[in-house]
Amino acid sequence: MKTERRDGKRTGRKGKSPDLPVITLLTDFGTADYFVGAVKGAILSVNPRAVIADITHEIAPQDIDAAAFTLLASYQTFPAGTIHVVVVDPGVGSTRRPIVVSAGKQFFVGPDNGVFSYIYDREPKYRTYHATKQEYFRQPTSTTFHGRDIFAPVAAALSTGVKPQAFGPSITEPVRLENSLMPVVQTNGRIEGRIIHIDRFGNCITNLTRDVLKGQPETLLIKEKQIGSFAEFFSEAGSANEPFGIWGSAGFLEIAINRGSAALMLGVKRGEPVVLQSA
Amino acid sequence: MKTERRDGKRTGRKGKSPDLPVITLLTDFGTADYFVGAVKGAILSVNPRAVIADITHEIAPQDIDAAAFTLLASYQTFPAGTIHVVVVDPGVGSTRRPIVVSAGKQFFVGPDNGVFSYIYDREPKYRTYHATKQEYFRQPTSTTFHGRDIFAPVAAALSTGVKPQAFGPSITEPVRLENSLMPVVQTNGRIEGRIIHIDRFGNCITNLTRDVLKGQPETLLIKEKQIGSFAEFFSEAGSANEPFGIWGSAGFLEIAINRGSAALMLGVKRGEPVVLQSA
Amino acid sequence: MKTERRDGKRTGRKGKSPDLPVITLLTDFGTADYFVGAVKGAILSVNPRAVIADITHEIAPQDIDAAAFTLLASYQTFPAGTIHVVVVDPGVGSTRRPIVVSAGKQFFVGPDNGVFSYIYDREPKYRTYHATKQEYFRQPTSTTFHGRDIFAPVAAALSTGVKPQAFGPSITEPVRLENSLMPVVQTNGRIEGRIIHIDRFGNCITNLTRDVLKGQPETLLIKEKQIGSFAEFFSEAGSANEPFGIWGSAGFLEIAINRGSAALMLGVKRGEPVVLQSA
Numbered sequence: 049m050k051t052e053r054r055d056g057k058r059t060g061r062k063g064k065s066p067d068l069p070v071i072t073l074l075t076d077f078g079t080a081d082y083f084v085g086a087v088k089g090a091i092l093s094v095n096p097r098a099v100i101a102d103i104t105h106e107i108a109p110q111d112i113d114a115a116a117f118t119l120l121a122s123y124q125t126f127p128a129g130t131i132h133v134v135v136v137d138p139g140v141g142s143t144r145r146p147i148v149v150s151a152g153k154q155f156f157v158g159p160d161n162g163v164f165s166y167i168y169d170r171e172p173k174y175r176t177y178h179a180t181k182q183e184y185f186r187q188p189t190s191t192t193f194h195g196r197d198i199f200a201p202v203a204a205a206l207s208t209g210v211k212p213q214a215f216g217p218s219i220t221e222p223v224r225l226e227n228s229l230m231p232v233v234q235t236n237g238r239i240e241g242r243i244i245h246i247d248r249f250g251n252c253i254t255n256l257t258r259d260v261l262k263g264q265p266e267t268l269l270i271k272e273k274q275i276g277s278f279a280e281f282f283s284e285a286g287s288a289n290e291p292f293g294i295w296g297s298a299g300f301l302e303i304a305i306n307r308g309s310a311a312l313m314l315g316v317k318r319g320e321p322v323v324l325q326s327a
Numbered sequence: 328m329k330t331e332r333r334d335g336k337r338t339g340r341k342g343k344s345p346d347l348p349v350i351t352l353l354t355d356f357g358t359a360d361y362f363v364g365a366v367k368g369a370i371l372s373v374n375p376r377a378v379i380a381d382i383t384h385e386i387a388p389q390d391i392d393a394a395a396f397t398l399l400a401s402y403q404t405f406p407a408g409t410i411h412v413v414v415v416d417p418g419v420g421s422t423r424r425p426i427v428v429s430a431g432k433q434f435f436v437g438p439d440n441g442v443f444s445y446i447y448d449r450e451p452k453y454r455t456y457h458a459t460k461q462e463y464f465r466q467p468t469s470t471t472f473h474g475r476d477i478f479a480p481v482a483a484a485l486s487t488g489v490k491p492q493a494f495g496p497s498i499t500e501p502v503r504l505e506n507s508l509m510p511v512v513q514t515n516g517r518i519e520g521r522i523i524h525i526d527r528f529g530n531c532i533t534n535l536t537r538d539v540l541k542g543q544p545e546t547l548l549i550k551e552k553q554i555g556s557f558a559e560f561f562s563e564a565g566s567a568n569e570p571f572g573i574w575g576s577a578g579f580l581e582i583a584i585n586r587g588s589a590a591l592m593l594g595v596k597r598g599e600p601v602v603l604q605s606a
Numbered sequence: 607m608k609t610e611r612r613d614g615k616r617t618g619r620k621g622k623s624p625d626l627p628v629i630t631l632l633t634d635f636g637t638a639d640y641f642v643g644a645v646k647g648a649i650l651s652v653n654p655r656a657v658i659a660d661i662t663h664e665i666a667p668q669d670i671d672a673a674a675f676t677l678l679a680s681y682q683t684f685p686a687g688t689i690h691v692v693v694v695d696p697g698v699g700s701t702r703r704p705i706v707v708s709a710g711k712q713f714f715v716g717p718d719n720g721v722f723s724y725i726y727d728r729e730p731k732y733r734t735y736h737a738t739k740q741e742y743f744r745q746p747t748s749t750t751f752h753g754r755d756i757f758a759p760v761a762a763a764l765s766t767g768v769k770p771q772a773f774g775p776s777i778t779e780p781v782r783l784e785n786s787l788m789p790v791v792q793t794n795g796r797i798e799g800r801i802i803h804i805d806r807f808g809n810c811i812t813n814l815t816r817d818v819l820k821g822q823p824e825t826l827l828i829k830e831k832q833i834g835s836f837a838e839f840f841s842e843a844g845s846a847n848e849p850f851g852i853w854g855s856a857g858f859l860e861i862a863i864n865r866g867s868a869a870l871m872l873g874v875k876r877g878e879p880v881v882l883q884s885a
Contacts, residue, residue, distance in 0.1 A: 066654060067654070067655075068654055068655060070650050070654065072643065072646075072647075074643070078527070079358070079381075079383055079384075079385055079637075080383055080385040080386075080527060081383065081397070081526060081527065082382065082383070082396075082397045082400035082401040082577065084381070084382065084383065085351065085353070085380070085381075085382030085383065085397070085401035085404075086400065086401045086404045086576075087404075088351075088380045088382075088404075088405075089351075089380070089401060089402070089403075089404030089405035089406075089409070090404045092349050092378070092380065092405060092406055092409075093404060093405060093406045096345060096346070096347055096349065096378075096406055097346075097347060099378075099650070099654075099657075100380065101643070101646045101647075101650065101658065102381075102637075102642070102643075102660075103640065103642065103643030103646075104637055104638055104639065104640070104642065104643065105637075106637055106638040107638075117640075118639070118640045118643070119640075121640035121644065122640040122643035122644045122647060123647070124647075125643075125644045125645075125646075125647030125648045125651060125744075125754060126646075126647035126650060126651060127647075127650055127651045127654055130647070130650075140560075141559070141560035142560070186404075190574075190576050191559055191560055192560065192573075192574075192575065192576045193576030196404060196576065247639060248636070248638060248639065280699070280749055281698075281699035281700070281749055281750065294750075295748075295750075296750065297644075297748050297750045297751030297754065298640065357806070358637075358660075358662055358663075358664055359662055359664040359665075359806060360662065360676070360805060360806065361661065361662070361675075361676045361679035361680040361856065363660070363661065363662065364630065364632070364659070364660075364661030364662065364676070364680035364683075365679065365680045365683045365855075366683075367630075367659045367661075367683075367684075368630075368659070368680060368681070368682075368683030368684035368685075368688070369683040371628050371657070371659065371684060371685055371688075372683060372684060372685045375624060375625070375626055375628065375657075375685055376625075376626060378657075379659065381660075419839075420838070420839035421839070465683075469853075469855050470838055470839055471839065471852075471853075471854065471855045472855030475683060475855065
């Protein structure tokens with residue numbers, strides 16, 4: 049009886065999987081329409097024991113970079129076995145591939161459009177599969193709503209213990225964003241990075257992490273502006289209108305100003321290069 | 328011991344019900360206030376094993392038609408036994424009846440104001456009950472917040488296995504919206520429908536489904552405008568500013584334009600008649 | 607075997623706790639960023655059986671009073687054992703204390719900045735503990751995101767059965783808001799209260815409850831305006847532009863006008879004194 053229970057419904061049909069597997073949702077659907085509800089239903093129809101956690105549905109429409117950053121900044125807090133469904137999918141209905149990624153003991157399901165790019169950078173042992181097996185898709189499969197008809201049921205199948213390789217052939221070169229997450233570290237203490245995200249407060253988040261830094265940060269150069277002030281807390285920072293560097297909660301060096309938008313003040317957009325000099 | 332477990336807490340006290348029953352929420356509460364939280368608490372107090380799935384809380388205030396469409400477009404993805412709570416309830420505190428609907432192997436709880444109209448159209452074997460048994464209500468029962476005090480606890484009781492008929496007497500003529508979901512199919516290939524929803528992009532969703540169509544769509548007439556172009560994908564569609572028909576993900580023919588609002592361009596509001604000629 | 611199961615994963619390691627413990631979230635994070643996702647992951651990493659219920663993430667930034675009211679208006683609908691995480695935390699990174707509160711058979715986790723003030727007023731047998739034991743924190747613990755690194759894992763540990771006193775020393779004088787929730791009841795039927803919340807419709811919610819009232823309300827005085835009309839339902843109320851009193855669904859007397867904002871019409875802000883005369 050014990051064996052029956054172990055192999056039964058509660059642990060997934062095809063392998064060991066969590067009793068209550070977590071499936072997160074990260075989309076640009078907004079929350080006013082029926083889309084989020086339809087995706088949740090499609091998941092629960094395949095696995096009623098899935099625990100659905102909304103990360104956000106308010107990625108700006110079709111903003112793949114913003115989705116990639118938001119996923120990067122949140123996935124590591126989730127337990128092993130978590131399945132992240134990302135639907136920011138301007139190419140839905142075209143030839144872009146639906147994919148399943150296995151990386152860092154977690155899984156990722158979504159379109160092959162670069163949205164998992166930072167996961168590949170952060171988890172170099174990742175594996176990617178082209179989800180082609182229609183038996184795991186919702187039938188009939190629409191051409192306009194793969195979130196509901198492909199990504200949701202594939203994620204739910206994964207959560208029951210189906211292995212990533214069961215969904216289709218391996219892919220060796222998934223689509224990546226133009227720029228890598230990783231900064232370029234020079235030998236003279238100079239580190240070249242860029243702005244990877246601007247949050248709604250106008251804070252400019254760089255791709256610079258503590259572990260690439262030798263010693264203490266000295267100056268940060270952005271758009272010919274030299275920033276020499278680095279704070280531990282927001283409240284600690286100096287005079288108004290003077291930008292400063294701060295290690296943000298996502299693990300990256302951010303450029304902020306007190307009570308204002310650093311992005312606006314500096315005229316910075318996503319992608320802007322930065323150079324950090326440490327000593 | 329096995330029997331004890333089967334009849335015990337995990338499967339509901341009064342009948343067979345899912346181990347982790349799904350209760351969805353569809354309201355016009357917005358998400359800034361305490362209303363959604365209070366409803367969730369009221370459900371979990373009755374059944375801590377209920378799995379709550381938000382469909383949306385952003386139906387425009389008191390827009391019963393929009394709630395009816397949103398429910399229609401999402402309920403079918405949910406598993407059998409799902410309980411949908413809909414609270415768009417301009418008549419709260421008046422004599423409008425709280426009802427429980429059993430239809431299509433799912434349940435629906437909310438006010439008898441037409442919000443389940445499209446479910447009745449889609450699931451002709453539906454049954455409706457007037458929820459009068461106060462023993463299932465939260466005490467004291469307010470006159471202003473039936474979402475928390477009536478619909479939530481009734482839904483939660485349903486999720487523990489209480490039968491729909493236990494909540495009160497059967498109703499044979501629940502309130503319906505003025506127009507049926509079903510289009511009028513003429514013998515000459517002419518199908519008469521209407522716009523049942525306009526989404527936030529301005530796409531105009533008709534009540535025309537593939538199964539009422541004989542052959543291929545030829546022209547769609549709306550406000551004396553003839554539309555002769557039908558697309559499979561949004562990206563496939565023709566020149567800018569030219570409306571086209573497309574089978575949307577909710578299963579209905581929609582009128583859209585590329586990168587713009589068809590509703591604005593055509594001056595269309597919900598309820599507008601359409602005529603589809605097929606060949 | 608039965609014992610093993612009872613003492614095992616499903617009931618928590620360190621005491622009796624619900625099989626599927628409820629953890630609510632009430633923050634000013636908004637829902638567009640990665641913050642909510644990161645908090646959910648941090649909870650589920652500690653206790654994958656936690657049931658997370660969003661109350662709201664749309665408290666106005668740093669509005670401690672609004673968070674205190676929203677918590678007050680929703681906590682009582684939740685079952686015993688529920689853990690409420692409140693993150694409205696202008697002092698994050700400073701010396702303000704992270705606390706665990708045990709009150710009314712529920713638990714509350716958040717910053718010691720007054721956000722639980724109304725809980726203390728409503729549940730006088732509350733106990734408060736300073737969460738100092740870093741073994742329950744997420745490592746490394748940031749200085750900027752205690753929602754993820756302290757409050758979430760502490761709440762999750764509570765949900766596995768860790769006792770409140772295990773997180774650190776008892777606090778006897780937690781921070782409270784300037785004004786108590788409780789109105790001042792005079793002997794002559796005069797009750798002195800104030801506006802504790804203004805909702806998004808402009809309804810002005812007082813701290814006056816039915817149980818402090820002797821007899822029927824006669825007049826409500828606010829800003830030298832006398833209100834003598836009291837309604838049971840919103841729809842019942844009198845002429846336009848004439849404010850009236852109504853017992854709101856949160857249990858308090860509210861001042862409203864039909865189809866308009868009482869707060870705007872009366873020029874009322876939160877904190878405004880009111881005097882109720884009953885007879």
